[in-house]
Amino acid sequence: MKKRKPFSLYKRGEIWYVRMWDNKAGSYTPGKSTGETDRDVAAVRANEMIKSGDIKPRENNPLFIDYLLLYWTEKRGLTPRYQKSIIREIKKTVIPYKGFKTLRISEVEPTDINGFSTYLEKNELRAATSINRLLQNIKTCLLDAYSEGHIKRNLSDGKQIKKKETKKRKRGELRPQEILKLAELEWPDHRMKVAVLLGCFAGLRRGEIRALRWKDVDFQTNYIYVRQNYTDIKDEKGNPVFFPPKADSSRKFPYMIFPELRAAVLKQWEETPFKKPDDLILPNVWGVNQSNDTIARGYLPLPDTAIKRNFSKMLEAIGISKQEQEERILSFHSTRHSFTSFIDMSGPNKTGMSLTGHSTREMFENYSHANTEAVISHLHAANDYLNKFRRRA
Numbered sequence: 548m549k550k551r552k553p554f555s556l557y558k559r560g561e562i563w564y565v566r567m568w569d570n571k572a573g574s575y576t577p578g579k580s581t582g583e584t585d586r587d588v589a590a591v592r593a594n595e596m597i598k599s600g601d602i603k604p605r606e607n608n609p610l611f612i613d614y615l616l617l618y619w620t621e622k623r624g625l626t627p628r629y630q631k632s633i634i635r636e637i638k639k640t641v642i643p644y645k646g647f648k649t650l651r652i653s654e655v656e657p658t659d660i661n662g663f664s665t666y667l668e669k670n671e672l673r674a675a676t677s678i679n680r681l682l683q684n685i686k687t688c689l690l691d692a693y694s695e696g697h698i699k700r701n702l703s704d705g706k707q708i709k710k711k712e713t714k715k716r717k718r719g720e721l722r723p724q725e726i727l728k729l730a731e732l733e734w735p736d737h738r739m740k741v742a743v744l745l746g747c748f749a750g751l752r753r754g755e756i757r758a759l760r761w762k763d764v765d766f767q768t769n770y771i772y773v774r775q776n777y778t779d780i781k782d783e784k785g786n787p788v789f790f791p792p793k794a795d796s797s798r799k800f801p802y803m804i805f806p807e808l809r810a811a812v813l814k815q816w817e818e819t820p821f822k823k824p825d826d827l828i829l830p831n832v833w834g835v836n837q838s839n840d841t842i843a844r845g846y847l848p849l850p851d852t853a854i855k856r857n858f859s860k861m862l863e864a865i866g867i868s869k870q871e872q873e874e875r876i877l878s879f880h881s882t883r884h885s886f887t888s889f890i891d892m893s894g895p896n897k898t899g900m901s902l903t904g905h906s907t908r909e910m911f912e913n914y915s916h917a918n919t920e921a922v923i924s925h926l927h928a929a930n931d932y933l934n935k936f937r938r939r940a
Contacts, residue, residue: 554593554602556586563589567602576602576651600696602653608697611659612642614652618688624790626779633684640672640681652697657707660685668711675711682708719876720884721747723936728865730807737815738829738849739857744811745771746882749802750890750902753879754778757848758789762824764812769803777848787847800902801923804930821846855879893929902926 554567557578563586564578579602583589596602609617619633641647644663664682667673673681686703693701702708721729726747734740745751745759754776763772774797775789782788791797803809816822821830830846831853858879862872871877890902902922 554597556581556589556593565589565593565596565602567597576608601699608651608653610647611650611652611655612637612647614692614697615641615685615688618691619684624778624780628779636681637684640667641685652692653699655689655692655698655702657702660702660708664709664711679710682710718884719872719878719881720888721877721881722885723889723933724939725865725867726885726889727807727933727936729861730811732861732864734857734861734864736857737811737818739854739861741811741815742829742849742854743858743861743879743882744808746879747885748805748808749800750883750886752776752793752883753851753854755792756854757827757829757851759828760824761816761822761826761828764803764828766803766809766813766816769801769809770799771802772799773797779851798902800926802926804926805933858882889932890925890929893925893932 552568554565556563556565558564559580561584563581563583565581566578567576579596581589581592581596583592616634616637619630619637622630625633641663644666646659646662646666650659660682664678667678667681668675686708689698690701690703692698693703729740729743729747732740742753742756745756746753749771751759751771751773755773758775758777759771759773763774764770765772773792776792777787777789780788780790803812812828815828819826819828819830821827821832827846827848829849831849832846855878859869859872862877863869867875867877902925
């Protein structure tokens with residue numbers, strides 16, 4: 548059998564290109580420009596490119612679509628539903644695209660991804676928001692490929708991959724009067740009311756609310772410690788797996804200076820049979836481990852769907868119909884927006900960011916140095932701000 552050279556050179560116009568022989572694949576890799584016009588200089592440059600990994604064998608340089616699918620299949624820390632939706636979208640939209648059929652991960656350029664999004668837009672296969680969500684998933688994967696050395700520059704950085712323009716919709720939020728009505732509302736399942744008030748008066752995310760334990764609450768100081776998050780991930784035995792809060796936004800502040808929140812959490816303490824420090828404040832006492840039909844040790848957190856369903860019904864109970872909820876774009880996350888809104892009205896932005904635990908690591912770190920005393924003063928100011936609405940009520 549004829550022994551092949553490790554690489555071959557060929558010319559396009561005035562420029563020499565190099566391709567590497569791949570014994571496993573039994574074929575050459577795609578060609579890559581050496582940037583040289585002299586053949587001997589191009590040969591030296593080709594050797595350098597192979598040694599530095601600019602050209603990879605096919606087994607170390609998978610197809611882009613294979614890499615993308617494997618990345619999201621193996622990615623940890625996602626809710627099963629969210630992970631399945633991403634994989635389903637990749638299989639339905641990305642894999643059939645002809646421009647990606649033979650594209651290797653090392654060859655990906657912004658023009659490839661931008662061409663794909665333009666194709667989707669022109670053929671009306673996806674709305675702008677859906678395209679942008681898909682592009683973000685691709686960029687996340689490309690960042691991983693860059694960190695692993697598969698591509699030589701960070702394609703996820705800056706504006707190389709262009710987002711589609713979308714009409715911004717104002718985020719839904721509750722008015723102070725409506726928050727106070729929710730606080731006064733008697734609800735058959737008190738756990739649901741506590742979940743809603745933790746969003747309204749402490750700005751906690753759903754996962755943070757579901758992961759809250761009794762050792763995270765101090766009735767003497769009114770402090771709530773936000774230390775963990777739950778995203779519906781379970782271990783092989785069916786027990787919940789907890790992660791740090793989003794973007795490492797762990798925080799501790801006396802959120803229970805709001806009397807409505809303190810009263811609700813205190814009532815939950817009095818009514819619950821689960822009072823150990825590690826017990827969840829809002830356990831799903833009916834949560835069953837599917838592997839052996841027994842209640843999982845430590846109990847499962849309150850179901851996400853139950854929280855969202857009850858929140859909608861609670862809004863109806865205070866006079867906000869389902870139609871109005873849709874028009875105002877009200878969802879459970881609106882409780883966090885509402886907290887942020889009246890916090891913003893009560894003090895400087897810097898201390899407000901610390902109270903909410905900002906959504907990105909960079910933004911959170913920018914504000915995490917805020918003086919603790921100033922942040923707590925801001926919290927008291929927010930409580931005082933609500934007094935005028937309490938008096939009206």
